Amino acid sequence: MQLIKLNLQLDAKGSYVEVLERYVNLGPIVDFHVVVTCFGAYNGIGINEQASVELQGIKGMWSLRSSIDDxxxxxxxxxxxxxxxxxxxxxxxxxxxxxxxGFCS
Structure with a gap:
């Protein structure tokens, strides 16, 4: 997964796309939504971090609710x-x- 920036000018490689960050794929994440909006000139897209977990060696990640009604x-x-x-x-x-x-880990 990558965070990219779309530039107005071509770079030295002939691309408008600049890779800003790369992220490790933690799949299977099945409820992740990507929304991209572009409006106006020279406007950036803000991303607000909701949480951060710095653990090494993660092979899978799932979210659960306390009950189906939550x-x-x-x-x-x-x-x-x-x-x-x-x-x-x-x-x-x-x-x-x-x-x-009752959850066997």
Whole structure:
């Protein structure tokens, strides 16, 4: 996955596309939406980071809700080769490791 910038002028390679950042693919992420909007000249596209998890060796990641009626996901299940961890939002809106009764990690 990449964050790109569309330039008005061609670069030395003859491209209008400039790669600003590259991200590791954490697939399978099935509920990720990409929205691109372009309007006006010289306007940038802002991206607001909602959360950041700096863990090495992640092989899979899924979000879960406490119940089907909840409007938002509460848990983040992070899978590694040798273990699975469950993260949850605490009262300070921070992710912390937790357990779900009956969930075999």
């Amino acid at each position: 409007p938002f996901d509460t848990f983040l299940v992070v899978s590694f080769i040798s273990e699975t961890r469950i993260l949850a939002m605490n009262l300070e809106d921070e992710l912390e490791e937790t357990e779900i009764e």
